[in-house]
Amino acid sequence: MTEKQNTFGEFVKKYSFVIPDYQRAYSWGEKQLIPFINDILEHCDDNDDSLDDTTYYLGHYILENSKGSNEFEIVDGQQRISTVYLFLLVCGYLQEENYINKISFKPVSYDLLGLDEIKNILSKNNCVDIELDNLLKSSKTSSLKRMIEAVTLFKKAFSDTDKSKSTNLLKTDDIGKYIQIINKAYCSVAIFNDKSVASQIFELHNTRGVKLTETEKVKALLMKNIYIHSSTPINAEKNIQEIQKYFARIFELEEKANEVWLRGDMPLDTILMHHLRAVEDGNKIENFGSPQGVEEERGSFEYVKESLSQKNKEEIVTYAKTLAKEFARSMEIITVAIPNADKQDNNHLIGDVLLLDKNKSLTFLLRAFRASNTIDYKLIERWENFVLSYDIIYWNGFFYGKQYRGKFDSIYASLKPELGFEECKNLLLQYFTNNKWFGADWGHLGENTKKLFGEGKNKWLSNTYGWTRAGYFLxxxxxxxxxxxxxxxxxxFKDDKVSIDHIVARGLTWKSLGLKRESEEEIKQADYLWNEILGVINGIGNLALSTTSNNSSDSNGLPNDHINTYEKCGFIKTAKQVKTWENPEQFVSKINERSEDIIEFISESIINRNDIWE
Incomplete structure (x- = not known):
């Protein structure tokens, strides 16, 4: 190992930089880029006397060169080097100079062609904004998108004339000064010739950069423990390379996870938490509620740290390698296997159960896709019906004031790798038919669901709004x-924009309803009608799926005001129904008519699905 201080200009010209695929790709956004711009401007004065320039510090860098080649992997500091490289690209574009010709830099392999395309667009100096925008729209990875956004931000900082912006403005005439500030900036460099550098990542991480994620902490923890506990240095090197291979695949698939995820973002740290709950190192048989969160003392990193502490030297190495391997497999299940199965034979049930209950279903599916190479859709049908039965019973007050959760852990445990689905399908059947005890006071899930659904019909008609599962039934x-x-x-659902819309809005006024309140008789009739409407305004028939933005713009409008939204969203039946809701005196009957239609659908398609349980 060598440690030295350099100017940044000497540093970047001396080494050939490569960002290994096991590292997270480019992740800086406006929050980090604006301080970078302001730092440069802070060190740039208005005169040409270099003696009174203050010196910029461009951070600490950790490099690894274990193969004796001229390429150095960037272990820490890649965000700053990548940002400077992109900044110099923009400076070169504006001055028609090649300021990066002496810098050898490669991003992660899956962004290499994208960076080349950015350079090609800037070099042509023609229709740059349009071509960058087209590249942004076609980019397959979030990291490449962030690189394009960084280039766009730098260009805008040079061209913007709005003095109210949070960043100071860069001047094209001062590009020479900016480059000189960067070249003369101090930096410290640590170079390692083996993989033990992983144990230093926490202490040497640049606090000005993006905070380490739980996944990055777990990766470093696994590498550190393998280095410490491997039997020989040669085995340590081999084992760490194996860990790096799996994490390279994990980070590569991170971008795809957000593309295919059904509802909202699916950050890598969240996937790690669900993986640890469902699988861990492939042999989990209990404790499916841990880790209890993404971060903090009950989060993923602390969970893995505690698991390692309970194992001996040989077990630690095996555990670390298997966890990395299984995590990579979970990423492939989420990004490849689940989307493919969801589209198979136009069957959308896999995705549906994730919309129904993400936490329960993701644990279930991560195990189910390990139990066999092909999914048994009968299993998924039973799972959906079982969770809906559970929720219908719970919602109807069967457990009011109680916290019985039932034996979901035993269902997860019944999905054992390479043993198929029969044990789980039979267990679900036994719980559903009460041949096996599911939990305190649950009783016969199948019969209780039908009984409580029938008894709770007035609740469906009058007060379904606010129940988290109402959106799924709709x-x-x-x-x-x-x-x-x-x-x-x-x-x-994709961007988590789902909202529940009141077709007859709760905020309607007498005037918008066309009700007169001039005489005592008119007041009496208006009050009676409005009380009737209030009795069903939260019922299932007066609720429709919408987005948060559309719900906001449609709020307090008459039912006809919502039709464009329903048609835009493709709700053919709902739009057709609501077109007849014109007369306020018919609102109650129209709501009840739609409620009956929805309730009949739920009864036939969900409550009385005997074919699933035969």
Missing amino acids: YKYEIQKGANVERIRTDI
């Missing part, structure tokens, strides 16, 4: 009535 109703599954998922 979604199933819409797609059963002809709505496009992918369209609803993309337009409503």
